[in-house]
Amino acid sequence: MTVIDANRMHEIETRYPEYFHRSFRQRFGGLMILIATLLYSLYAVWFFDLPKLFTEAHWERVGIYLSQWVSYDVQPEFRIEGDGSIDIRYPRFSPLGDNPHPDWLVNNPDGSITVSISGTSRNVTVSKSETIVTAHGISVPVDVSSGAPKVVGPVPGWMTVYDDNVLADLGFAGNVSISVDRVKIRKRFIGWANFIFDTQSSFFDKPVGEVVSLIVSGPRIEPDQSNLSLAFDDIWNNSEWQHGDVWTKLFQTIVMAFLGTLLGSLTAFPLAFLAARNITPNRLLNQILKRFFDFLRSVDMLIWALFLTRAFGPGPLAGSGAIFLTETGTLGKLYSEGLENIDNKPREGIKSTGAQTVLVHRYGIMPQIVPIFVSQTLYQWESNVRGATIIGAVGAGGIGLKLWEAMRTNANWENVAYMVILILIVVFIFDTASNALRHRLMGTKAH
Template sequence: MTVIDANRMNEIEARYPEYFHRSFRQRFGGLMIAIATLLYGLYAVWFFDLPKLFAEARWERVGIYLSQWVSYDVQPEFRIQDDGSIEVRYPRFSPLGDNPHPDWLVNNPDGSVTVSIIGTSRTVTVSKSETIVAAHGVSVPVDVSSGAPKVVGPVPSWMTVYDDNVLANLGFGGDVSISVDRVKIRKRFIGWANFLFDPQSSFFDKPAGEVVSLIVSGPRLKPDQSNLSLAFDDIWNNSEWQHGDVWTKLFQTIVMAFLGTLLGSLAAFPLAFLAARNITPNRLLNQILKRFFDFLRSVDMLIWALFLTRAFGPGPLAGSGAIFLTETGTLGKLYSEGLENIDNKPREGVKSTGAEAVLVHRYGIMPQIVPVIVSQTLYQWESNVRGATIIGAVGAGGIGLKLWEAMRTNANWENVAYMVILILIVVFLFDAASNALRHRLMGTKAH
């Protein structure tokens, strides 16, 4: 065991004062940050009243909306006629087309109609005097022969009785609304209905094998057009999914992001040289340009889009302009900071040869700043693909406006899911391409 005397201890303390004479901030800084973070979290919980917010939230709607992203419903309506017959009607734009004969709807010999909601475990049987709902292991008759529908027997928890109708919630499979003269059923299916061909298409409701056979070697469905061209037209002009319009708007979004970023980088590049203190030794000009960059950045891209849509009207021009203004400020700041952090030795070396200012910038500055410019510009381009989607929702064109229109109806969530997936794929591809191009130009390996 080594014993350290007082003189040796004093010598060590004098050599390493940062370990033996630490300030209050150094000793308790981490603890104070943790306490401040905890206090801020408690304040946020109180300020936003999070317990009440979570208690009153309609969490069941989350499941409903998510299910609608990956499913669709069919809504047959059964009208009880005066002679006791039952007429089946479908909405005008039913996914089943104009003359549906689904296998889950059975006409019984006694004149009643049975609808299978989920296999044989959940069914609805409609007759002229009563409607029987079978679900959760029980069958509940609802008498419709009198002035108002009446549940016969105890009312289960999944059934709600109102003055003029009875509503039965059958879970994900759908629901049933029963009144005296009609029964409305909502039956839900997994998948996206008519994604390729809508009911107006010549290929609608045909098996995949038959469609392929018609396209490859089948007789022409229209004498003046090949089946391949007809199939493409039917898919592109699908009235339910509007593939042509969606893809056109998606391309608009990509063009908006590219054009806005390109123009912003072209405007920011020369201004950055004037804003950099070590390149342009004019303090007033440096400060004016830097504050100009701050102004352009401080106004959000969404706000610029609102201004420009008022000036030029809705469309991709306003979106490109909003990205251009924002990127001029952002890239101008990034470029100027990159210029201010370069090594002045190469610049001074080129300058000492008597070269002109243009050559000094070309050979003394550009080799150092190009990797920064390329990296930041490509990153902003990829980021603006996402930003262009958001500003499209305020009328700046692109797929964002299409997405907002689908969400506003509160009924086309499968179309919303389709466009969200397309946006995710585009962002992923642009991210991968941006990274690959950035590493290739900078001479590094992508990980």
């Protein structure tokens, strides 16, 4: 066992004072950060009134919106006429077309109609005197022969009785609204209705095999157009999903991001040489250009888009201009900082040979900065593909405007899901390609 005397101990303390004489910050810094974080969290809870926000939020809408992303509904209406007959009507733009005969709707021998909402466990039988709703293991008759609908027997929890209406909530499968002279049913299906061909297409509601046979070897449906061309035209001009318009707007978004980033990089590149202190020894010019870059990038891309849509009107030109202004500021700052951090030895060596300034820049600076500049530009381009979607919502064109229009109706959530998925795919492709190019330029392996 080694014994350390006082002299040795004093020598160790003198040599390593940071371990034996720690400052207040070193001893309690971590604890102070923890306390500050806790206090800030409590302040945020109070400032945003989070308890009230969570209790009053409409959480049920989350499930409704998500279900509408992946499903569609059909809404038949059964009108009970004065002679006791039942007239079936569908909305004008029903997913089933103009003359539907669904197999989930059965006409019974006694004149009643049974609608299967979800298999055999949930169905509705409509007759002239009563409507029977079967769900959750029970059948509930609703008498409609008198002045107001009346539930016969106890009212289950999934039924709500109003003065002139009875509403049966059948969950995700749909719902039933019962009044004296009509029954409205909302039946929900998983999937996207008429995604390929709409109800006006000649190929609507045909089996896949029959469609393929018509395209490959069937007789022409339109004498002056091949079936393949007709099928493509019907898909591209699908009135419900508007594939042609969606894809055109998506391409506009990509072009906006590319054009804005390209013009921004081309403008920022020469300005960065003037802003870099070690390249252009003019402090006033350096500061003016750096403050100019700060101004361009401090105004958000969305704000630039609002300005430009007022100046040039809504469209992709305003979007490209907004990206161009933002990227000139962002890339100008990145480029100038990259230039100020280069190794000056190659530059000085070439300068000592008496080479002109252009050659000094070409052989002493460019080999050092080109991979970095290209990498930064690719990253910004990838980011601007996402940004172009956002600024489209304020009228700057592209798929963002299309997405905003679909969301404003609060009814076309399946179309919203379609466009969101397309945006995610495009962002994923550009992210993967950009990462691969950056790693290739930098000479590193992609992970």
